[in-house]
Amino acid sequence: MKALLVIDVQNGMFQEGNSVYKAERLLQNLKSLIAKARYAKTPIFYIQHNAPVGKPLEYSTKGWEIHSEVTPNTEDIIIQKTTPDSFLNTSLEAELKKHRIEHLIIAGIQTEVCIDTTCRRAFSMDYKVSLASDAHSTWDSQDINAKQIINHHNNVLRWFADVYSSKDITFDS
Secondary structure, X not given: OEEEEEEOOEHHHEEOOEEOOOHHXXXXXXXXXXXXXXXXXXXXXXXXXXXXXXXXXXXXXXXXXXXXXXXXXXXXEEEEEOOOOOOOOOOHHHHHHHXXXXXXXXXXXXXXXXXXXXXHHHHHOOOEEEEEEEEEEOOOOOOOOHXXXXXXXXXXXXXXOEEEOHHHOOOOO
C-alpha cells in the first residue's frame, strides 16, 4: 500500500521576501498530489518540523503551522519531528506499519535536508520510495542556486527512489 508524505510545508517556509524556490508552483503540484491521493483513498502523512525558539518553524507559532493551501483533513496523520530525518524519534514508522504502508511518495521542503534524508532513510528501511521531482523545493545556497540543488538531488536520489514528475505519480495499487 502507498502513502503520501508531505514534509515541512509550513508557513515559515513561505515568508515574504524569503520563500522557497517557485513557491506557487510547488503548492500547486502538492495540491494536485494531495487531491489524487485523497481520490484514491491513499493515506497522507504530514511531517511537521518543530524548531527551537526564534526559528521560522518555532513550535506552536504561525510559522510552524502547516500552509493553508495544503491543510490536512481529519483523517490525515500529522507526525512531529525535530531533525531532518522524518523517522528519527518520531511515530512515523509505527504509523506506517499500522497502515501496512510499503511505498512512500515523498514531497515537500527542504530538498537537500529533510527530503534527501527521509528518502535515504526510507530506502534503508526497505520502503519503496518515489520522489515527486517537481514537488520539493529549497532556497539558493551561497554556492549554487535552488534550481541546481533540486536538479542535483533529483539525479542523486535516483539511487534511493524512483523519481517522477507529480503529474506522472499515481496512487492506485
